[in-house]
Amino acid sequence: MLVAPEQPLWAREIAAFVLGAEGDRRAFETLILLLNYREPVRCATAAFALARLGDPRTARAAAALATNPLRTAYALHPVRLLTELRAPESVPALLATLERLLAARDHCWPIARACVEGLGALGDRRAEDALVAAREHERLRAAAHEALARLG
Template sequence: MNDVLERLRAEAGPSPAYEELLGAGPDGLAAALTSAGHPLWARELAAYRLGLAGDRRAFEPLVLLLNHRDPPRCAAAAEALAVLDDPRTARAAAALATNPLRTAYALQSVRLLTALRAPESAPALRATLARLLSPNDPYWRVALACVEGLGALADPDAREVLTRAQSDPRLAVAATAALRALDT
């Protein structure tokens, strides 16, 4: 949490609005999400704090941040969504992880699906991994997160895709470990 707050403080610069949002209550934070004219750092701070507090008004802004091109924003959103415990989170993360047009931003969605252990998690990870097993796919880190997630979930239906993943040198060790997890 401190890393997120420090990053956002740096983005805000000498703005008194940062301190104001840091001290705001739930209604003040929600207002920052719905009012026009707030910079991205302010919306992220409001959504992050609301999410960590379990306030479901943060759901939509956090999902948008989960799909952001900036990895630290995605990671902060995933952290808050995991705490938020909204039943829509797994479906949203699965939709983001499996969208072939958003693969470059799918790493945190994949990790969130693993952490959630929801019914949507393993099928989304299998589908994403299967799509990323083409030769020279540039998103091998997302594929690796899928492999690790399927191992953590010990999904028996993942055996075929994990066996295929063993042929990629970047995924082989993790895929072998994930396959072992299926047998324990």
């Protein structure tokens, strides 16, 4: 179903979800495609399956999607996936994305908030400066305070 010609996207999505949730790595490419999709529901189901897939390429791919400045509006699920994976790529990618958003004219608040929450959940001290900077923004203040408290 994943590679058969002329299959509708919904059929590939279902097949990739089932295979990914069962740990079958043949679903990886399709799930990454869906994680990068513009439709939030498809991104969410792909992130769920990718988190269970156990493929070592997942964190690197999610980090590439989360840090891509041209895809910021669609980065919510890659950011959340990076937090769930707790991979070595997670903190650097979340930091890079948050720092870029804090410096940008358009902060893309939902993505910035997901980065703040993710960095707090990961509890890595490297995030301290970025979280202090996030406190300066009204829409991130509460989440940044909570995240800083989780750092210890």
